[in-house]
Amino acid sequence: MATTSDSSASFEETDTRKDEMHSTIEQWIDELVDDVDAAHASDEFQEWLDVQSRFHDYSHRNTLLINLQCPEATKVAGFNTWRNEFDRHVQEGEQAIWIWAPIITKQCPECENSPSYHVDSDCEYDETPPEEWSKGLVGFKPAAVFDVSQTEGEPLPELETEAMGDAEDLVSVLRGAADELGVTVRIVGADEWAHGDAKGVCKQRDIHDFTPIVEAKARTKQADLAVTLVHEFAHALLHFDVDDEAERSKREFEAEAVAYIVGRFFGLDTSGSAFYLAAWHGHDPEAIQDRLGRISSTAQEIIETIAED
16 A cells, blocks of 8 residues: 555555555645645655656656655666666565556547547547557556666766766856757846846846846856756746736746756755745645646756757
């Protein structure tokens, strides 16, 4: 039986695994919503952010599952992947970490179901025979992965991203990635800064050009400048068209979460960030899921764009 309290979650029963994986994610989010003003909820959220920074290319649902089962995980892969691609072997007795894996198969162009589900559905599409259908995503299934700490064998190759831990280089890379992200960046000297105590702002060029402009106040601490740039990039990607002040305050939280994930991924110290979930008070679990997804996908987009630059 899966649990989310004092012990790690596990999904050992094959017959109930799918339902338990769904319900465990829902339970975690329910508890986050119910405990929204407590320090405990903020700690739980920050734990998930830490995991998301290590698995930036995973969906928020999968990083939630990893966090609930093995929060200290750093690199996960399937049994055969460890063996065939890394010459490492899962140690005897290790418990699998269960995540959602995509099911890619032929699907009906109309209802998007696989052939077997299409037959049992109300869809009447018959213009193209099933053997000629294109492949696509039709669903997800539980898949077992293991963390590197559960394996033994050949050492892993060094991650290329470790070389980008230097904040001064990261600021330069962030500025170089701005065009691809559709953002204009300006680093403004302290004597010319016109935005008070703010470290950075995101604004439009003028009433005729809606291209986001990110301005950041110049400073000697390049790590802080880098995190500010990521924070404002997140605003440009997520919130540029948001005028409602109440919603803007909630999305300020999203931008800070994105900056935390990206900063951690590139080795910056973002421990000074504090996440107070009161901004999400009153939101139902579906809305929280949506926000977690936005945070996850935006961090992924920024990380992948920077890494390619």
